[in-house]
Amino acid sequence: MASGFAQWGNDLYTGRRSYAIVAKRRAYFVVAAVLVVLSLGIIGVRIAGDGLNLGIEFRGGSEFTVSGVSDTSQQPALDAVAAVAPEEVPRVTSVGGSTVRVQTAQLSNAQVEQVATELAGAYGVDAGEVTSSYIGPTWGKDVSQKALVGLVVFLLLVSLVMTVYFRNWRMALAAVIALFHDLVVTVGIYALIGWEITPATVIGLLTILAYSIYDTVVVFDKVRENTAGVLDQTRSTYAERANLAVNQTLVRSINTSVVALLPVAGILFIGAFLLGAGTLRDIALALFVGMAVGAYSSVFLATPLEVELREREKPIRDHTAKVLALRAERTETSGDDEDAALAAAGVAAGSRQLQPGAHQGNKAQPRRRRPR
């Protein structure tokens, strides 16, 4: 299979085999739009329903302090809370040598009473040793607000950097749109699964932003390379060049995604089943979904989008029209070769590429006439 994969990579590089990703871009746009709408719908349903499953770090909650315990192990507390509120995942911390602190999401008054009794029983102390109070969020509004401000500035700055680097703002726009797609879809899938949203999740999402932009820049750099000087020739259109770029980076995209996803998948699937609920599982899920979506979007959404936007530029639009007209003319006059040959080679229209030649060896060189 490895050799098959290598061969496949070769064919993608030379253009012998080519997937018409850019030509079928409308289909991918529809897929992306459907995904985004579905995700927004899921998020909307969640919010309208019982709200997003936010962790105590965001909402605050109840805190129980059990003093005078002889054993500060955490398991009794976990069991005690599970007996009252089974869906809760409390944060249990030992404070000093003889105190246990248990934090849960906000419970009703009756539940608070119950948990306090359970805790007293579990640790074998008087009910009077268990105090409860309300705790505020550690991740307050100001933290979210600052993170959001940081995010907006980051997007602006990244757009600026990309605009300068690619010398084209449409590329930056395409990358940012793809980024939003990744973010919305990831949050949607996360909301669908319904795990608790913790600061770890938010940080996972931020990591995805960085990864998604990174991946898109790598693909766009190949597009830039392939489309440099595209207007100086009349053999292929901008879209075809971009499509070749995507196909040529496909092997890289697959390899990178696999390498990046394997450790995360290890944590998600092995860790989550070993550990059950927890911060690690939350962050791994956010990362896994986000990185997979990010890798997908940089190939199937960002580049087609970029082509769609670039084709609105007049020089490129004119160039595309000119190439297509010339091609039609040639097909008419010669009635055969190029298109037919390419079609025969299995290169679909819209992603047509010419084959690079190769050195034929010195036999191909003109022979030197030997004096007799």
Next chain:
Amino acid sequence: MATSSTRARPVRTLVTLGILIVVLFGSLFAGTKLDPKTEDNPGGASLTPGLALDLEGGTQIILQPVTTDGSQPTAEDINQAINVIRQRIDAQGVSEAEITSQGQNNIVVGIPGRPSQETIDLVSTSAQMRFRPVLSVGMPTATPTDETADEAAGEDAAADEAPDATESADATASDDADAATDEAADAPADESTDAPADESTDAPAETTRPEDPSDLSQITPELQEQFDALDCTLPENLVGGDSGPTDSAFVACADDGTAKYILGPVEIEGTDIANANSGLRVGQNGVVTNEWVVNIEFDSEGTKAFRDVTTRLTSLPSPQNQFAMVLDGLVISAPVSQVVIPDGKAEISGSFTRDSAATLANQLNFGSLPLTFEVQSQEQISATLGSEQLEKGLLAGAIGMLLVVIYSLFQYRVLGLVTVASLGIAAVVTYGVISVLSWTIGYRLSLAGVAGLIVAIGITADSFIVYFERIRDELRDGRTLNSAVEKGWQRARRTILASDAVNFVAAIVLYYLAVGGVRGFAFTLGLTTLVDLVVVFLFTHPLMQLLARTKFFANGHPASGLDPRRLGVRTARYAGRGRVVGATAAPGTADDTTQDAPAQDAPAPERSAPVRETVGAGVGRGDGPRMTIAERRAAERRAAAPADGADGSPTADAAGDENEEKH
């Protein structure tokens, strides 16, 4: 190895990296000897990186607000206080503290490790910095028995002011808040006896104020009584907290208990400070002394106020020419205003240590807390995530890494080992840098940081994959391995730099704008991005240059991962000097199927980069599409062929090309 200056020097680069790593770990090791991490010295160096609150536990400090008037602080006050505390802690390093409100108005601060006294001060003191003019200075002890004696003692320093002051105090005690006109009339009357010349310059400025803050008439009998009763040698009077009223006079102790003051109303608020930093005092002739000071810069409003105040005070007699810097109700410094300071830069000196100066600068930078807090309890807490979480998480991550190694070997054969080695070097460098940073700037690795590092595996490995794929691309174009490595590097380098630059921008922006955990994440992201660049530039690329010289790789051994034959290079390659290499497979053996033949031989020696197309530029017909040589030949043949050539299949045509070209 290579001596020519034009040739690459991979060995030299590798040695540079080796030296860097040795220096990194050497400094860390030296740190553990010179400044070891112990119970008493939590900020010391250790061979393992510090862990954050969620992984290692730390200290929980419960703060209770102290209000002088017994009123309940509002929820808004508490939120604001949490905000300020978080900023102060963040400015100290990347330790990811956890701050929350508890119950009605307590604040719980979780700090990893064991906080020093400075850290506790940092989170608990209000740091209301105010600038007030000094009206009177006294000995620190209280003298309740003999008021007049005390008064005399207090006013001694003030030379002949005392009688004047008491008189005017009596005269205007009832209407302190006089209108400006009253004041203007008052001031010359009061002070003409002392310094008429000076006063005349001040008069216009005073008319704009409702009251001259240096006016001794503010010392009311009650205030004087309060002043007399104050004993600054008692420790409870040196706690501070109440900053006093802003618009009237106020009695305060020096923070070290050596003097007590009567101070005028607030002239400049701490909020007018634009920037504060700490450092060693630089003497007048540029000599650095060993006295720690806090340097402050006012904003435009503060600068103007400061200029006005120093203008007025400079001309006044002692002690009225003194200027008190009051922090939380205690006078930390009361310098004499000797010259007018127009640029809004001031220096606070006092009994500072390096740490306390840094703490004050930090506090001033982020404004004051709306409340002062008292530390109610300070206890060790365990990790919020069990150590079990980290262990199993690391185990799972290790299994994931193993899969990465297997996949790399599968995809890239022996070349996969380069990936694995590079990732290993990246891991070593990251570990070293994190350990050094947790020693020098108090960096703490949290679970989110661990997640960032795991994602970094992907981003780092991507650099190698981009590079390897470029090398393969160049090989497919028919280059030798040596030139493919160089050419591929030139192109891959650009991509790697561009994408890493974007990541780095993300890291910097989030680090400076976000707070708390996001900041820790941004730091990790920036760090791994830099490590990625270091490893690719200083390890992977030079290693590839070296490997390209080995027979195993250069001859394209099937297991090397760079076998040109596997990469689809089927035709002969001209190796120079009349030699031809490659072409082990008969041309077209695999491609002679009718489907592939035209494609492979579709005669277009055109490469992927369109710029190279200009090769065929000379043979275009008119302004039509440029044709390649082979296309032109085919066209000529077609033209020369009899009429039935029209239905000759393109395959046949192409096959003709093939035959022709393979002679």
